[in-house]
Amino acid sequence: MEPDWIRSVVDADAFEHEQRCLSHVWTFLGLTVDVANDGDWLTASIATRSVFVQRFGGELRGFENLCAHRFYPLRNGARGNGRLICEFHHWQYDSEGRAVAIPHARELFDAVPAELCARLNRVEIATCGTLIFGRFAAPGVDLSLEDFLGEGLPFLHAASQIKARPQYLNRTVAANWRLCMHVTLDDYHVPAVHPTSMGRSAYVQRQNITYKAFGLHSSLLSTARTGAFERLLEGCRKGTYRPTHYVIFQITPNLTVLLIRVDFSFFYGVIVVYDALRHDRTNQRAWLFPAPFVGPYQWLRKLTDPVRKPIVRRLAQRILCEDNRVCERLQETARQMRSAPRLGRLEERIDWFENSYRQLIAEGEARMRSAEER
Template sequence: MISEMQARHYIAPEIFEREQQRLFGKLWIFAGVRTLLDQPNAFLTRTIAGIPLVIQNMTGTLKAFDNQCAHRQMPLQFEEYGQRRLACRYHGWTYDGNGCAKSIPDEQVLYRFDAEQRASLCLREFAVEVIGNLVFVNVDENPIPIDQQFTEEFRTQLAGISSHFSSQAIHTRVPASYNWKLNFENVLDWNHVAHVHPRSFQPLLGAAATEPVPHAPDVANTALSSLSFSSSTQMNIRAWPWHAMTDAYGAENTYHNFFIYPNVNFISIGGVIFTIQQFDPFAADRTELRLTLMSAREKQRIAAMPAILWSHLKSEKRVIDEDKVLLEMLQTRLHAGGRAAYHGAYETRLRRVADVYLRLMGEKA
């Protein structure tokens, strides 16, 4: 079956700009992990649909604001993660829990705002939804209901697994020269594992790596919520003493996969290691892979945990690099007027993603 996706959907700058407006500017986008925002004034910064954001713990409540001072547009928080009051380093303005200017040094002498001007000195606020320990932001003025994007069953599953997160995490970012959609399509494609990862990932899955994964009927359910789902399979996981020192999720020797549309692959190895892969779009042919990796919550302090996380991150990076080489080569060969992909019977999910994507983009009724 010929794919409905054309080469232009992966290479055209105008398509990328429309995605920023109609997908990333309308959908709930994963922003970060709640366990890293537990302390007062803890924050993280992200850019979603071209909008620089700060998600900050404001007296126990997570708020998302423009990461730009209302005065001269200076970023309020510079770092990707941190703990600092919501204040501008440039001229000293500070903001309250509603994102409105709380104090302005020498306000009466230097600025002389009237009452109406003063009341307008607020940051734009954006909708936040927290599912377990996963934080989502929607930058649209009228966000769609969260259940339109994720079913209640899926949200319950996400809340359950993410409740096992430790407060320790390790992060990295990997620049890649290909379209973000290629990455989401790649993680849906179990058939590539035996060919691309024969020595790194496939041995962990054993026979499961080549067994067909059950899929729903072909494009029968075209709801947006059908694109986010979970799966699990058996995995050959070496037992380490530290595993028993954590509050692990689910059964041992199980590989859990949560596909979170539009751009997240959330996995767990044996319920003791959790990895969130996010495919951040930067241009039609440029993506940044954001990796967040953490262990299950510790029952007692594990002194070696930083080294454990670093070791798992290196293993994860090896698998990602194997995919990256091929996806970058694929991107270089896409061209205007080129042939569309041909989907086999097993690629039901890819056809469903294409169908919903084209409707969201306004190209299909």
């Protein structure tokens, strides 16, 4: 890691620059199960900019969450259903984001809606399984979501086959989003930070786990079997994958997808995203659901899942809160950090993440320079 890695963690201007660079990167927004019906919508953010995704018939559309009139947020709340009408002055928009109904348009603006050419800022949308991703368009930004996810695609597609609305957790963390991502990439802290929630067992042995970097992203499998990563992907492609151990995929910039063993052969899926709010504030969103893979004693799920559900929720809340407290303490001392951290072999994926982050920032800066020259 570079010595100046902390700059956007403590400096608001550096953070704003960072977020502008990341606005054209595929970013996780939400789940298709939350926008299953015509008119359903959900809100999210891309690089601190509020956006919403809405279903229009069989298609999902994304827009920046600003009315073209006076920039009032069109969607307020986490999700809902309804026509695209601004609550401030009742401007109404169609599925293309065009203003199609404006009260007293000719009297007040000397034009009919079509002549005003007012429209919403479009957000590019793509899906992987039930995962919805978005980004703001820019010249030269043409990498498909499939190519962006790379080898992570088969697992994310298979692990996100969610049929019903999952449990949902939401919390504001008084820490920078990168510090939050760092703790998910750290396999050294478990006995110290999670002694009762995850056990006082011995530290993870590096030789007993598998790390894999792919593109901008990385994964951890709690097995050392040769070819475990490749077999996981092959099983996900064929529909034959059956989880036997802990799995976590970190998708740059701010998404983690996990499979965790709850009891016996039963696994849960966990999706966590860290939405940047300010240089020192992050919105953490998490979804919990029974892993969509067939396993032994599958017939027991309907009987035992109602019992398992609240237990998983309490455990997830506890673990996430323990991690969040660490991140908040790090944020408090961040201004005193004047060098790169000393990362051990159980923290090397933090360095991988920071390398990917620097690559995305460099690409964003190049786009901004190119735009200024045009």
